[in-house]
Amino acid sequence: MKKQQCTIREKKKIRRETISAYGQSLPSILLILLIVIFPIMYTGYISLTNMNVYHWNNYELIGLENYKEALLVFDNGFLTALFVTILWTIVNMVLQLVIAYGIAALLNINGLRLRNLYRTLLIFPWAMPGYVSILLWKTGMYNSQFGLLNQWIIKLGGEPVRWLNSNILAFISCTAVNLWLALPFMITIIDGALQSLDKSFYESAVLDGATWMEQTRYITIPMIKPIIAPSVLITTFTTFKQFDIIYLLTQQVGAKTGADIHTILTYAYEKAFITNNYGYSSAISILIFGMLIAFSLLTGTNNRRRTNE
Amino acid sequence: MSKKNKQGVRLVIVNLFFLLLCFGVLIPILYAFSVSLNAENSLLGANFSFLPKKITLQNYKAVFTEKPILLWFKNSVILAVTTLVISLGTGIPAAYAFSRKQFPGRKMILRLLILLYAFPSLLSMMALYKLLSPLGLINTKTGLIIVYTGTMAVFALWNMKGYFDTIPVEIEEAARIDGATQFRLVTRVVLPLARPTIAVTAMMILVYVWNEYIFAINFMTGSDTYTLAAGLYSLQATEMSGSWPVFSAASLVVSLPILIVFFAMQKNMATGLISGGVKG
Numbered sequence: 001m002k003k004q005q006c007t008i009r010e011k012k013k014i015r016r017e018t019i020s021a022y023g024q025s026l027p028s029i030l031l032i033l034l035i036v037i038f039p040i041m042y043t044g045y046i047s048l049t050n051m052n053v054y055h056w057n058n059y060e061l062i063g064l065e066n067y068k069e070a071l072l073v074f075d076n077g078f079l080t081a082l083f084v085t086i087l088w089t090i091v092n093m094v095l096q097l098v099i100a101y102g103i104a105a106l107l108n109i110n111g112l113r114l115r116n117l118y119r120t121l122l123i124f125p126w127a128m129p130g131y132v133s134i135l136l137w138k139t140g141m142y143n144s145q146f147g148l149l150n151q152w153i154i155k156l157g158g159e160p161v162r163w164l165n166s167n168i169l170a171f172i173s174c175t176a177v178n179l180w181l182a183l184p185f186m187i188t189i190i191d192g193a194l195q196s197l198d199k200s201f202y203e204s205a206v207l208d209g210a211t212w213m214e215q216t217r218y219i220t221i222p223m224i225k226p227i228i229a230p231s232v233l234i235t236t237f238t239t240f241k242q243f244d245i246i247y248l249l250t251q252q253v254g255a256k257t258g259a260d261i262h263t264i265l266t267y268a269y270e271k272a273f274i275t276n277n278y279g280y281s282s283a284i285s286i287l288i289f290g291m292l293i294a295f296s297l298l299t300g301t302n303n304r305r306r307t308n309e
Numbered sequence: 310m311s312k313k314n315k316q317g318v319r320l321v322i323v324n325l326f327f328l329l330l331c332f333g334v335l336i337p338i339l340y341a342f343s344v345s346l347n348a349e350n351s352l353l354g355a356n357f358s359f360l361p362k363k364i365t366l367q368n369y370k371a372v373f374t375e376k377p378i379l380l381w382f383k384n385s386v387i388l389a390v391t392t393l394v395i396s397l398g399t400g401i402p403a404a405y406a407f408s409r410k411q412f413p414g415r416k417m418i419l420r421l422l423i424l425l426y427a428f429p430s431l432l433s434m435m436a437l438y439k440l441l442s443p444l445g446l447i448n449t450k451t452g453l454i455i456v457y458t459g460t461m462a463v464f465a466l467w468n469m470k471g472y473f474d475t476i477p478v479e480i481e482e483a484a485r486i487d488g489a490t491q492f493r494l495v496t497r498v499v500l501p502l503a504r505p506t507i508a509v510t511a512m513m514i515l516v517y518v519w520n521e522y523i524f525a526i527n528f529m530t531g532s533d534t535y536t537l538a539a540g541l542y543s544l545q546a547t548e549m550s551g552s553w554p555v556f557s558a559a560s561l562v563v564s565l566p567i568l569i570v571f572f573a574m575q576k577n578m579a580t581g582l583i584s585g586g587v588k589g
Contacts (some may be wrong), residue, residue: 010429014412016412017410017413018409018410019412020406021406021407021415022403022406022412024402024403024406025403025406025407025466027398027399027401027402027403028400028402028403028465028466029403029418031399031458031462032422032425032462032463032466035437035455035456035458035459035460035462036428036430036433036457036459036460036462036463037423037425038435038440039437040428040433040436041431042433042436042439042440043432043433043435043436046435046436046439047556048357049413074459086471086512099395102329106323106326106327107327108324109319110316111320112320112323114322114324114327118330118331121331121334121335122330122331122334123575124334124335124338125334126571127337127486127568127572128564128567128568129516129519129520129538129563129564129567130520131520131522131538131542132541132542132563132564133337134557134562135339135541135542135545135560136337136341136557136560137337139545139552139553139557140338140340140341140344140544140557141337142335143553148336148340154476169507176335180334180337189329191326204422237427239403241429243429243431243523247523251390262569265429265431265432267547268431268432269431269434269523272434272437273413273434273527274390277375278435278439281435282435282436285432285433285435288429289432291430291495292404292424292428293424296423296424296427299357299421
C-alpha cells in the first residue's frame with residue numbers, strides 16, 4: 001500500500017516536471033516548429049508539385065517527377081554540381097589541413113618570440129565579415145581591370161588574366177578565397193592542439209634518434225587527431241555547404257562572370273530564384289537535406305565508436 | 310657551423326617567412342584601405358601604386374553623406390536587437406529545461422535539433438517566401454525578423470543547453486537547501502553562472518544578423534529598407550563601375566564593429582563556444 005502511494009507520488013512528480021519543462025521550452029519549440037520545421041515540410045510538399053513561375057498558384061502534384069529529373073537526367077546539372085561540390089570539399093579540406101598544420105608547427109618552433117603577434121595578424125581574415133571579404137577579393141584582387149593581381153601582372157609586362165571567367169581558373173580562385181577565409185580557424189585549432197601536447201613524449205623519441213618526419217608521423221599526428229577531429233568535421237560540413245564564395249564571386253545577378261561552376265547550394269538557389277523552377281529546386285533542397293542527415297548520422301556513429309574504444 | 314648558429318639562422322628564416330605571410334594575408338584588406346584613402350582616382354594605368362600618393366577622407370565622407378548608410382545601420386540595429394531579444398528570451402528557459410530536466414520527448418527533440426542545425430536555411434528560402442507573402446510580410450522588417458529568429462532559435466537553444474550541462478547541479482541544490490525560491494534561484498544563481506554563454510550566443514546572433522545578406526536582398530526591395538549587409542551588397546563595384554573607392558571605404562566602416570567585437574570577445578569565444586554546442 002505504502003509502496004503504491006510512493007509510485008503515485010513519483011509519477012505525479014514526473015508529470016509535474018514534464019509539464020514545467022514543456023512550459024519553459026514551449027515558446028522556443030513553437031518558434032522552431034513554425035519557422036524552421038514547417039517551411040522544410042512545405043519545401044518537401046512543393047518538391048512534389050510542378051510549381052514554377054507560370055504555376056505560382058495553380059500548381060498540381062506530379063509525384064516524384066522532380067526527383068527523377070534531378071537524379072536521372074544528367075544534363076540538368078545537379079549531378080555535375082554534386083560532383084563539383086565533393087571535389088571542392090576534398091580539395092579544400094586537404095589543402096586546409098596540410099597548410100594549417102605546416103603553419104601551426106612553425107608557430108610552435110622554440111624561440112619564436114613574435115609568435116603572438118603573428119597569431120593575431122593571421123587571425124584577421126576570420127574576424128572580418130565573410131561577405132565583405134569576398135566582395136573585397138572580387139573587386140580588389142580579381143577584377144580584370146583594377147584588381148591588384150592584374151595591376152601587378154601588367155607592371156611585370158604580362159597580359160591581364162580574367163580570373164573568374166573560365167571554370168578551372170574560377171575554381172582555383174574560389175579555392176584561394178576559401179583558404180584565406182578558413183585557414184585562421186584551422187590554424188588556431190591545430191595550434192591549440194599542438195600546445196596541449198606533452199613534451200616528454202618527444203624527449204624519449206629524440207633519444208631514440210627519431211627524425212622530425214618520424215616524430216610528426218608517429219607522435220604528433222596521432223596525438224592531435226582526436227583533439228582536432230570535431231572541428232575538422234564541422235569545417236567539412238561548412239565547406240560542403242559553401243554558398244557565399246562561389247555565388248558572390250561568379251554568379252551574382254547581373255554580374256555573372258562566365259564561369260559555370262555550381263555547388264549544390266548555388267545550384268538550388270539558382271533554380272529557385274533565377275530560373276524560378278520552384279518545384280525542382282525544392283526537390284534539390286530535400287535531396288541536399290537528406291545527404292546532410294545521412295552524413296551527420298554516419299559521422300556521429302563513427303565518433304561514438306571511437307570514444308568507446 | 311655550431312648548433313646555436315644553425316638554430317639562429319633557422320629562426321631568422323622562420324621569422325622572415327611569417328612576416329611575408331602576414332603581409333600577404335593582409336593584402337586584400339590593406340589594399341582596400343589604401344584605395345579608400347586614395348585622393349587621385351588613379352586606379353588604372355601606368356601610375357598605379359599600392360600606396361596612395363595623396364591621402365583624402367573624401368570617400369569616407371561620401372559613404373556617410375551620399376549613401377543612406379545611417380538608415381541601413383538603423384535597420385540592421387532594429388533587426389539585430391529584436392532577433393536577439395526574442396531568441397534569448399525563448400532560448401534561455403528552453404535551454405535550461407533541456408539541460409536540467411528529464412522528460413519524455415527530450416532526447417528525440419535534441420536529436421532533431423542537431424539535424425536542423427545542419428540544415429542551411431537558404432534551402433527553405435523559397436518556401437518561406439511563399440508562406441510569408443500572403444501574410445503581407447515580404448518587404449517588411451517583421452518578415453526578416455521571423456526568418457532570423459527561427460534560424461537563431463535552433464542555434465541559441467543548442468548552444469546554451471551545452472553550456473548549462475557543464476554547470477554542476479550541486480550549486481543549485483545547495484541554494485535550494487538554503488531556502489532560495491525558484492525565482493531567486495534563476496536570477497541570482499543560474500543566470501550569473503550562464504553569463505559567458507549568454508554573451509557568446511548574443512554575439513553570434515548579432516554577427517549573424519549583421520552579416521546576413523541573401524534573405525535581406527531577396528525579401529526586401531527598395532534601398533531604404535535595406536540592412537547594412539544588403540546595402541553594401543547593392544553598393545559593390547561591378548566590373549565596369551568606378552565606385553570602388555567608396556565601396557572599399559564603406560566595407561571597412563561596416564566591418565569595424567565586427568572586428569572590435571571579435572577581438573574583444575576572442576577569449577570568451579573559445580570557452581562559450583567550445584563548451585557549448587560545438588562539442589555536441
